[in-house]
Amino acid sequence: MNDLRDALIRAKRGDELSFAILYRAVQPGLLRYLRALVADDAEDVAADTWLQIARDIGGFHGGGDALRCWIATVGRHRAMDHLRRMRRRPVSVAVADGETPSAEDAADRALTSVGTDAALAMITALPRDQAEAVLLRVVMGLDAPAAGRVLGKRAGAVRTAAYRGLRRLADHLTHSDTPVTWTLPLDTGGTPARSTTLKDIG
Amino acid sequence: MNPSHRYGLDRAVAEQLLAGRPAWPSTADPRLLGLLAAAAAPARKAELAGEGAVVDAFRCHHPSPAVFPEPLPLPRSRLAGPLPVRLAAAATLGVAGVGVAAFAGTLPGPGPVYETPGSPHPPETSSVTPRRKPAPSLLDLCTAWLAQPPGERNSTSAFAALATAAGGADRVNAYCTSLAGVPSAPGPESPAVAPAGPGNTGRTAGGSGRD
Structure with missing residues (x-):
């Protein structure tokens, strides 16, 4: 950029x-x-x-x-x-069911949020070529040709892999009990002073 | 239903999401927008924990650039880029009737999420506060400059170099308090032009301006 x-x-x-x-x-x-x-x-x-x-x-x-x-x-x-x-293969992290908070009622459910780690875990659980394509695009901010250079693939192959990855994610979201909202997580490891600041911002 | 258009997600829409430029409103599942925004959320403090070691290594390879040849850029830092903001905005506003509005309240804005506790800094100067030891020469210059009586600071030989490094004479105070790790209180940007109003004698005013 x-x-x-x-x-x-x-x-x-x-x-x-x-x-x-x-x-x-x-x-x-x-x-x-x-x-x-x-x-x-x-x-x-x-x-x-x-x-x-x-x-x-x-x-x-x-x-x-x-x-x-x-x-x-x-x-x-x-x-x-x-x-x-x-001497091992790349990780494949399964999405833990426990990462989806259980809502107590419908009202609370709409406000249930899941953060960055759970989102990344879902992407990582994709087939590896799809996961890498999605992450290089979305998280590293690369365009398809650049992601292709990283992966040693053509841009079209990266687009296809990322597209399939997104469809699989959408499919997972539709058929799972995943909550509606996702939170951009503010640093939970922050100091009390920082928490105050964040509240002020929010 | 055509599988390629399930979830309102054809290739064109997918490309928009991947590029961080979702249509407005997007046909994509808002949960997917939210998931991508969460994945690309701004930095968390723990993710930057290795900065000190990395900058130390950088210093080893690039020894002692005593004074920057041009004004220090100090651009606003967009840690994960504008992508999460755009995705979140689309997730929040692009789809009606879904509880993604909760998103909006958690958005930190385009700036960084983390901040060094206890060292506030003027936002117009920089959103980046040096958290690790700066180049000794600049730190030394700042320390010396800050130690001068306010009325005499800007005649010191260090001032020109610091003004260059800070990107302007009026930024030297903020730059040095930030570098030296001195908590800067709201006050005049430049002690040299601090008004000596009623009950605000020069020496005292400058003293409070640099704490």
């Missing part, structure tokens, strides 16, 4: 504040994507990814979109290396 362009230019010159801006912009999506590949090891793989980005960003050429594509590519390679070392 173009919003990263200025920070990228300055980070390449060695400005660490700008590098921190890039980290904050891209890391959440990277972590959520990697979690679909390596589950609880996603933090470690993401850290390895950023070490490489920090080392090589001076020689990087491209804008904000290309940066996201590059970071996703590095992250995916790191995840695959990690899986090879661990």
Whole structure:
């Protein structure tokens, strides 16, 4: 995205504040994507990814979109290396029934919410090519050609996989007891002071 | 029913959702919109826990850029991009009669969700508060600048460099209080032009302006 362009230019010159801006912009999506590949090891793989980005960003050429594509590519390679070392296959996380809160009555039910982790778990439970396509598009913010570059596929194949993924998600939502609303989760690990601020915002 | 149009989801609609630009209103299931918005929600604090180590590593590879060659950008940080906001807006407003309106009350807006507790900062300056140790040279300059009597600050040699780094002379105070981790109270942006009104003598006013 173009919003990263200025920070990228300055980070390449060695400005660490700008590098921190890039980290904050891209890391959440990277972590959520990697979690679909390596589950609880996603933090470690993401850290390895950023070490490489920090080392090589001076020689990087491209804008904000290309940066996201590059970071996703590095992250995916790191995840695959990690899986090879661990000699296991990418994770497939089943959606736990318990993640859907049970509503006490119809009125409460309309306000029941499920957050980011449950949403990601549902996407991760898709067949892997669909999960990766959806996550790279929705969470990493890549377009279809860029996601294709990350995955080594054509853009059309990524579109098809993501489309099938969305249909499967819609099917799951329709036939499951999933609540109507989803909440954009505010950080539940925040301090009391922060909670107050959020209430003020809300 | 044609399977490809079940759930109001054909390829064109799917592409809109994936690109974060759902139609208004969207034919897609609002629950799906909500799910995607939740998946792309802004950063949670725990997701950024590794920032210090990553920036330390960056510093090792890019030693001591003492003063930024151009004004520091400090753009508004959109951690997960505008996607969740757009999806959420569509989920909230695009479909009537479904309880997705609860969504709206939880939306934090386009800015970041997290914030460093105890260090408020002027929103017009930046939505990014440096949370880890900044470059020593700039921190040192800020510390020295903040230690000066308010009336003399802007004649110091550090001021020009700090004004460059902060993106303007009127941003130096906010920049330095943010860098130095000093909780900044609402007050004049620039101590040098702090009004010396009744009961507000210069020295005292400046002293309160930088705490």
